[in-house]
Amino acid sequence: MSTAEETAGGEAQPWGEVTPDAARRLLLAAVEAFAERGYHATTTRDIAGRAGMSPAALYIHYKTKEELLHRISRIGHEKAVEILRTAARAEGSPTRRLAEAVSSFVRWHAGGRTTARVVQYELDSLGPEARAEIVGLRRQVDAEVRGIIEEGVRSGEFDVPDVPGTTLAVLSLCIDVARWFNVDGPRTPEEVGALYADLVLRMVGAARG
Template sequence: MSEGTKVSAEKAHVESYGAGGVRAARSQEARQRLLDAAIVAFAHRGFHGTRTRDISESAGVSHGTLYVHFSSKEDLLFEISRTGHERELTVVENAARSSSDPAEQLQAIVHGFVIDHARNHTSARINNYELEALADEHQLEILEIRRGIRHRILSVIEEGARQGQFVVEDAHIVTTAITSLGIDVARWYRDDHHWSPEQIASYYCGLAARMVGRAPTSS
């Protein structure tokens, strides 16, 4: 592309969205680059081993730009954690609403929960292993979301037991076991793994079915 063509394209972009819209888009792009860079840095160096300058340099923005979008390194971590946990809660809620049958609900929950942790394994590791690095008020907010995830899964298992579809001695222990299976996927899964997220999710659905005393369904 020639220089003249680039200028024309930029001019058309500004005229289409307006100068304010372009600035907002660029600001949002810089913010997302900072989040992406922080995820990589926290995953490789750990929260405490990462400097804010490491993040800004990796994102290709000035160090001062980071503080335009985030008040601190901890604020970056909180945004990553909040976004990830809210996404997981949405996955679980949507799966639970996909059917009125507890057995189908549980299968949908496990399937979605496992796939989410596989596809987003890098940020999921940060969400689970850097929780203690969050400020107290931010920890409380994240723990509330986690309780929501757990409560939704527990309610499905308890309803399945009430209807006689599930046979469980302790629904709380089974809930912990099922959520732990999904969460742990993020610890070992990598993008080049020979099992796909869907294959893992399908197998884990079978494990969950056995945990609640049901024969796994064929996928």
């Protein structure tokens, strides 16, 4: 691979796998537009315009507008699973791994807010087959977090009466960051990640710090 897939800041460039170059530019333009206005309010003319192309160019690389959303959604969810899987399978106590999972997941939602917004909130705009595929990836996301919490309960580090419910709440908290996070706001993604990791450790009754 000749181009770097990760920048120095740790922020992923997950679109490196998309070729050729024009297809990637269109995909990036679509992410921006979908995040700003939503899938249904975005026109193919707008996407093509942002990518510096004519409306027809879109259809050389993608069959439909929905295929664009599907591709974005799949790549984004794969990235989400990868982030959580890395944290879940790292070394260290469940407490440390849960904190790392939450803070890195939150950093991804805050830092790549445009992508995360599309990934998390435009699921219903997909057709049935595409949605079914993405729902499968979401189950993997849920399983990774639930796994860490279960381990912490077994080891006695956590005190969690309702593991599925708490898993849901933890993921919900992280995902909703994509809705409210503001790049020009007072908090950096790192700060929100640290705050949320602390709050989640409180939620599972873990000893902190």
